[in-house]
Amino acid sequence: MKEYQIAFVGNPNVGKSAWINALSGADFKVGNWPGVTIEKKEARVIWKEEAYHLIDLPGTYALDEVTNEERITTQYLREEPVDLIVNVVDATNLSRNLYLTLCLRELQIPMLLVLNFMDEVDKYHIRIETEKLSRRLQLPVLPYSALDKEHYDDVQEAICMAIHNDVCFAPLLDGEDAQRYYDLCTYLERYMPQEAQTRDIHKLAIQIIHKEEIACRQLVSWHSSWEELHAACHPFEEEQWQRIYQRTLPSLMRYVHEEEADRLRISQKIDYYVLHKYWGFPICFLFFSVLLMIVFNGSAPFNDFIDFFINQMLAKYTAAAISFLPAALQQLILKGILAGVGGVLTFVPLMALLYFMLALLEESGYMSRIAFLFDRSMRVFHLSGKSFVSLLLGFGCNVPAIYATRTLDNEKQKKLTALLVPFMSCGARLPVYVLFASAFFQGKAAVMILSIYGIGILLALIMALVYSRMKGFRTKELFVLELPPYRLPSMSVVFQKVKQEVKAYVHKATTIVLWAMIALWALSYFPNGSTQDSYIARFGKMVAPIYEPLGFGTRWETVAALPGSIIAKETVVGFLDQMLLNSEEEPYEPISLKEDIEETAFALGSACRESITSLLPRQVLEEGEDDSLVQAVHGLWTDRLANLRAFSYMVYVLLSIPCVMTLQAVYREYGRRLLLLSILTMLFVPYLVSLFIFQFFSLIL
Amino acid sequence: MVIEMRLTEISEDQTVRLVDIHLPGEQKRRLMHVGFYEGIRIRFIRRAPMGDPSIYEVCGNAIILRKADAQHIEVEVDV
Known part of the structure; x- marks a missing residue:
C-alpha cells in the first residue's frame, strides 16, 4: 500500500x-x-x-x-x-x-x-x-x-x-523586488545543470537567499565564485526578505473585504472585565474556586464508587474464585494487586475532570489571559504566568499538573514548573492531614490543614528561587504571547485530550505501578505474613532514629508508613490502620449475584446523583476517619510536644517524594535527569523543613 | 509634527507607527513574525493589573509584551 x-x-x-x-x-x-x-x-x-x-x-x-x-x-x-x-x-x-x-x-x-x-x-x-x-x-x-x-x-x-499535483511556486513579489529576484534567478541559471527545471531554480534561489550552506557550496562547486554569489544575493538579507514578504501581503489582502477590523471587539469587551485593573484578579480567583470545587465535589462520589466496586464487589468475587490458592498468593492478589491498582484507579474521575477543565481553559482562550494576569507576580520567582495554572491544577492531582506544563512557552520554564508541582498538596494527601489533624488538633483542624497547603506554596516559591540560580533554569528569552480571541471550545478536541490522558493513566496503573504494588506488598507481608513484623516494619524500626530529630521518629510506625506513600499518598492512612490496630479483616458478605448487581447499580446511581447535587461546598472534615484509628493515632505521642510531632509528620508527608504516577509523568515528559533531580529534592527538602519546624518550635513551645 | 518615543511610553488607546526594533537579530525576527515590522500601526490596548505586561494590537492581533522587551521598540506618533 x-x-x-x-x-x-x-x-x-x-x-x-x-x-x-x-x-x-x-x-x-x-x-x-x-x-x-x-x-x-x-x-x-x-x-x-x-x-x-x-x-x-x-x-x-x-x-x-x-x-x-x-x-x-x-x-x-x-x-x-x-x-x-x-x-x-x-x-x-x-x-x-x-x-x-x-x-x-x-x-x-x-x-x-x-x-x-x-x-x-x-x-x-x-x-x-x-x-x-x-x-x-x-x-x-x-x-x-x-x-x-x-x-x-x-x-x-x-x-x-x-498530493499528485506538480508544483512550481515562484515567490510572490512586486515591482523592484520581483526584478531583483529575476536577476538572481538568471545568474543561477547560468551555472545550473542543463536539465534543471524552473522549480529547481526557485528552490536553489530561496536556499541561497536563506544562506543555506549546502546550497552555497553546491553553487560554488559549479564554478561560481563566492564574490559573485555574494553580490547576487546581496539585496536579500534575511530581514530584508521578511520585509519583502510583508510588502506582498497587502496585495493579497485585496481579495479580503472587511468593513473594520472588529474581530477582536467582542473579546475586548469581555476582557474589559476579565482583565480589569481591580476586578481581574477577583474574577480569576472566583473562577478557579468554582472550577476546583466542581472538580473535587463532582468527582468524589465517583471515586467512592470505584473504590466500593473494586475493594468490595470485585474483591469478594475474586476471593471466592481463588480460595483454593495458598494464603500468601491469595493475599498477593487481593491486597497487593487488586487493592493497589484499585487505589490508583479511584483517582480516574478526579483526573478526567481536571483534564477536561484544562482542555477547556486552553481551547477557550482564557489560559493566555491567566498568563497575562499573573505574569508580573510569577516573574519574581522566575516563573511565568502560565506556570500558575499548572501549579493550581496540582492541588487536584499532580499528574495532570505535570502534563499542563506542556502548554508553557519555553523548555526551561516547563522543567522548573514541573519540579515545583509536587509541592502543591494534591487531593490524595488530604486524608492523611485529616487523620492527624482530627487526632491532634481538635477544633483547629481546618486551620492546621490550610497552613500545610500554605507551607507547600511557600516552599515551591522558595525552591523556584533556588533552582533559578542553577544554569539550566535561567531564561532571558523574549516574551511574546498572542492573546487569541475567545472561542467556543471544540468539544471533539476537548474530549480527545481527556480520553488520551485517561487512557495513558490507566495503562500505567496496570503496568509500571503494578510492579511497584507487588514489591511493596511483598515487603509488608513477608517474612511472617503480618504487617507488624514485616520487612517494611523492620526497616521502619531501623531508620526511625534518623527521623528522631524531626519529632516523629520516636514512633517507627509512622516511618514505616512512608515508603508505601509512593503508590498514592493516602495509603499512609491504610498502612497506619494495619500497624496500629492490626484490625481483623472483615469477612466478605456472602455472595448473591442478584443482590450484588442491584447494590452496584444503586451505588452508581447515587454516585451520579450526588456528583451533581454535591457541587456546592461540602464539609470534607466532617467525613472524618473511624474513631478507633483517630484514637490510636492520638496515642502515638503523648508528651508535651505531641502536637508538634504530628505537625512535623504532616509537613513531611506533604513534601516527601511524590507518588509513582507523578514520577512517571515527570519521566515521560522530561526524562531521567529531571526525574532524579525531583526525587533528590523531595528527599532532602522535607527532611530539612520538618527538622527546622520541629527544632525551632520545640525551643519556643 | 512627529514625536519619537519608546513603545512603553504610549498611553491608553493611542496608535503609533513602528520605527525600529533595537534588539538582537533573533529576537527582532520573532517580533517581526507576529507583525512588528517597520511602518506598522500599533495600538495600545491595556496594561495588566500589576502594571506589566501590556497588550498591543498589531495587524488585528492582540500581542502581549513585557516592559523589558517593549522598551527596545522605537515608535513615532503624529501630532
Whole structure:
C-alpha cells in the first residue's frame, strides 16, 4: 500500500488539531517530539486503499529556527519526505496567517490552503474572494470550518487530489523586488545543470537567499565564485526578505473585504472585565474556586464508587474464585494487586475532570489571559504566568499538573514548573492531614490543614528561587504571547485530550505501578505474613532514629508508613490502620449475584446523583476517619510536644517524594535527569523543613 | 509634527507607527513574525493589573509584551 505523509502546518491556535481530529475520526497517536516537551500528534487513515499519515506540526508564524516550535516544524518540512502540506489558516486573520503561507510556498511541496473559522468570517461580515486568492497563490483553497461536518469529504477528496499535483511556486513579489529576484534567478541559471527545471531554480534561489550552506557550496562547486554569489544575493538579507514578504501581503489582502477590523471587539469587551485593573484578579480567583470545587465535589462520589466496586464487589468475587490458592498468593492478589491498582484507579474521575477543565481553559482562550494576569507576580520567582495554572491544577492531582506544563512557552520554564508541582498538596494527601489533624488538633483542624497547603506554596516559591540560580533554569528569552480571541471550545478536541490522558493513566496503573504494588506488598507481608513484623516494619524500626530529630521518629510506625506513600499518598492512612490496630479483616458478605448487581447499580446511581447535587461546598472534615484509628493515632505521642510531632509528620508527608504516577509523568515528559533531580529534592527538602519546624518550635513551645 | 518615543511610553488607546526594533537579530525576527515590522500601526490596548505586561494590537492581533522587551521598540506618533 502506498503511504503518504501529510503535514498540517499553521499559526498557533488556528485549529490544526481540530482538523486532524475531524479527518481521522479522532483516532491518533500522541507523543512528544524528540528532546522537547511539545506534543506530537499523528494519525494514520486509509482513503481509497491508500494510507495517509496526518502529522500535526507545532504552531509557528514563520519558517525560522528561533523557538523550539519553529525549529521542529521547519526542520521537519525541510528534511522529512512530506508529500503534501495542509496549511490551516484562521480566515478571520488572513493578513498575518498568509505570511506563513508565503514561506511554505518556498518549499516547493504540493500544498492546500484550508480557511478555518469560515463561520466566524460570515459573522464579522468579512468577504473573501477565494477563487482569486487561490489563483494568485496557485493553491487550492478550501473555505471550510472544522466544525462543518458536511465538508469533511470535500477536504479528504482535495487532499487525495492535491498530493499528485506538480508544483512550481515562484515567490510572490512586486515591482523592484520581483526584478531583483529575476536577476538572481538568471545568474543561477547560468551555472545550473542543463536539465534543471524552473522549480529547481526557485528552490536553489530561496536556499541561497536563506544562506543555506549546502546550497552555497553546491553553487560554488559549479564554478561560481563566492564574490559573485555574494553580490547576487546581496539585496536579500534575511530581514530584508521578511520585509519583502510583508510588502506582498497587502496585495493579497485585496481579495479580503472587511468593513473594520472588529474581530477582536467582542473579546475586548469581555476582557474589559476579565482583565480589569481591580476586578481581574477577583474574577480569576472566583473562577478557579468554582472550577476546583466542581472538580473535587463532582468527582468524589465517583471515586467512592470505584473504590466500593473494586475493594468490595470485585474483591469478594475474586476471593471466592481463588480460595483454593495458598494464603500468601491469595493475599498477593487481593491486597497487593487488586487493592493497589484499585487505589490508583479511584483517582480516574478526579483526573478526567481536571483534564477536561484544562482542555477547556486552553481551547477557550482564557489560559493566555491567566498568563497575562499573573505574569508580573510569577516573574519574581522566575516563573511565568502560565506556570500558575499548572501549579493550581496540582492541588487536584499532580499528574495532570505535570502534563499542563506542556502548554508553557519555553523548555526551561516547563522543567522548573514541573519540579515545583509536587509541592502543591494534591487531593490524595488530604486524608492523611485529616487523620492527624482530627487526632491532634481538635477544633483547629481546618486551620492546621490550610497552613500545610500554605507551607507547600511557600516552599515551591522558595525552591523556584533556588533552582533559578542553577544554569539550566535561567531564561532571558523574549516574551511574546498572542492573546487569541475567545472561542467556543471544540468539544471533539476537548474530549480527545481527556480520553488520551485517561487512557495513558490507566495503562500505567496496570503496568509500571503494578510492579511497584507487588514489591511493596511483598515487603509488608513477608517474612511472617503480618504487617507488624514485616520487612517494611523492620526497616521502619531501623531508620526511625534518623527521623528522631524531626519529632516523629520516636514512633517507627509512622516511618514505616512512608515508603508505601509512593503508590498514592493516602495509603499512609491504610498502612497506619494495619500497624496500629492490626484490625481483623472483615469477612466478605456472602455472595448473591442478584443482590450484588442491584447494590452496584444503586451505588452508581447515587454516585451520579450526588456528583451533581454535591457541587456546592461540602464539609470534607466532617467525613472524618473511624474513631478507633483517630484514637490510636492520638496515642502515638503523648508528651508535651505531641502536637508538634504530628505537625512535623504532616509537613513531611506533604513534601516527601511524590507518588509513582507523578514520577512517571515527570519521566515521560522530561526524562531521567529531571526525574532524579525531583526525587533528590523531595528527599532532602522535607527532611530539612520538618527538622527546622520541629527544632525551632520545640525551643519556643 | 512627529514625536519619537519608546513603545512603553504610549498611553491608553493611542496608535503609533513602528520605527525600529533595537534588539538582537533573533529576537527582532520573532517580533517581526507576529507583525512588528517597520511602518506598522500599533495600538495600545491595556496594561495588566500589576502594571506589566501590556497588550498591543498589531495587524488585528492582540500581542502581549513585557516592559523589558517593549522598551527596545522605537515608535513615532503624529501630532
